[in-house]
Amino acid sequence: MDSKTIALVSLGCAKNAVDLQVMAGNLVKQGWTLSPDPDRADVVIVNTCSFIESAREEAEAEILRAIELKKRGNYGKVVVTGCYPQRYPELKGAFPGVDEWNGVPKDWIEPKIPALRLTGKAFAYLKIAEGCAHRCAYCAIPLIRGKYRSRPMRSILKEARALVESGCRELNIVAQDPMLWNENGKKLPDLLKTIDRIKGDFWVRVLYSYPSEISEDFLVWMLTSPHAVRYIDVPLQHTVPEVLVKMNRKAAIDDSLTAAEFLRDVVPGITLRTTIMTGFPGETEARFRVMMSDLRRMQFDHLGAFAYSPEKGTKGAKLAGRPSRAVAEKREKEVMGLAKEIWKMRSKRLVGQTFRALVVAPGVARMESQAPDVDGVTYLTAEGAMPQAGEFVDVKIAKVKGFDFIGEVMSGHERRERHEP
Numbered sequence: 001m002d003s004k005t006i007a008l009v010s011l012g013c014a015k016n017a018v019d020l021q022v023m024a025g026n027l028v029k030q031g032w033t034l035s036p037d038p039d040r041a042d043v044v045i046v047n048t049c050s051f052i053e054s055a056r057e058e059a060e061a062e063i064l065r066a067i068e069l070k071k072r073g074n075y076g077k078v079v080v081t082g083c084y085p086q087r088y089p090e091l092k093g094a095f096p097g098v099d100e101w102n103g104v105p106k107d108w109i110e111p112k113i114p115a116l117r118l119t120g121k122a123f124a125y126l127k128i129a130e131g132c133a134h135r136c137a138y139c140a141i142p143l144i145r146g147k148y149r150s151r152p153m154r155s156i157l158k159e160a161r162a163l164v165e166s167g168c169r170e171l172n173i174v175a176q177d178p179m180l181w182n183e184n185g186k187k188l189p190d191l192l193k194t195i196d197r198i199k200g201d202f203w204v205r206v207l208y209s210y211p212s213e214i215s216e217d218f219l220v221w222m223l224t225s226p227h228a229v230r231y232i233d234v235p236l237q238h239t240v241p242e243v244l245v246k247m248n249r250k251a252a253i254d255d256s257l258t259a260a261e262f263l264r265d266v267v268p269g270i271t272l273r274t275t276i277m278t279g280f281p282g283e284t285e286a287r288f289r290v291m292m293s294d295l296r297r298m299q300f301d302h303l304g305a306f307a308y309s310p311e312k313g314t315k316g317a318k319l320a321g322r323p324s325r326a327v328a329e330k331r332e333k334e335v336m337g338l339a340k341e342i343w344k345m346r347s348k349r350l351v352g353q354t355f356r357a358l359v360v361a362p363g364v365a366r367m368e369s370q371a372p373d374v375d376g377v378t379y380l381t382a383e384g385a386m387p388q389a390g391e392f393v394d395v396k397i398a399k400v401k402g403f404d405f406i407g408e409v410m411s412g413h414e415r416r417e418r419h420e421p
Helices: 014-029 053-071 083-087 089-094 141-145 153-165 188-196 216-224 241-246 250-266 285-298 325-350
Strands: 005-010 041-048 075-082 123-127 170-174 203-206 231-233 271-278 302-307 354-361 364-367 378-381 392-401 404-409
Touching (some): 005 014, 014 041, 014 170, 041 083, 083 089, 216 250, 241 250, 250 285, 271 325, 302 325, 364 392
Parallel strands (some): 041 075, 123 170, 170 203
Antiparallel strands (some): 392 404
């Protein structure tokens, strides 16, 4: 008898994708198979996001698309999971044709080892916590995901070891705020040092950090670990104290203004990413100009932006002084214009230099300075055979192409001293 098939639709952030990966992987262990055709299966799982308005619109569109395919006979059942049904449990009736409407798991679901990996052979996301301890005025994540809960170290290490043994060469540590991981007094640097004991040649990249929670112990680990990637994604959201206070990020004011300079002084060659929110209540034209000046000074290697979307149930939705949507979007575009300007200047400095890179797909690699999904990639050229996914190579950067690079794979005798991006 043929096994039943599942199709997957993954929306939202990497942390959300991990939930789907664990869910689907455990189903595969129970005898299900992934459908070779994503538009045809016994069951489709639509794993949703509802962080901001655009995410909700995308979720609704994918749910309706799945229902339509079910009507045509392509799917037997439609299962909707994740943040959207968690936040709106009452809306199942708005989508006739949906068979199951499940929110986010209340407790950590242990992946069955060896776990399913949707990212491919070379890298994986390793989720170390659920929920959020911050109460930023604009954010609905605590309403959806609940309080911060650290995943047990034993569980994390079991998965990390299995990933490395299966050929994974980059562990991307994710959580709403990895810096807050804690188990009986042990903190994130203790966890990372334990991961370092796993035998193998692999990278460890810690993604996302509240500006004021980057500890000295974490930076020491980054400087001394044989696996640490010198890269930090530190979403500032804003730089103007008056706006940060309204955002309920008062504790991060000083660090938001000094993080870039401090981290570059302490960790030579570090790559920095940040995200900025435009149009939050209290952001006047003058304050926006101050933020733009700060961003020019800070020179983040990677800079993203999005226009504020007032979220029901959050403090920010009730605040006065919010710029119009048109103004917020105009400012978002201006920030992204600055991002391109900074990138153009900083990226050309790397041309002619040689860096270590991880091959993630045929002809495609990422350097330490390129995080998965959010940054660009490095397209490879080679005189001989193209290296396989999961291999580390030395790449000499030949050209910048948009937000990507084109680089030549260096043969053994051609390798030079590597530089840090």
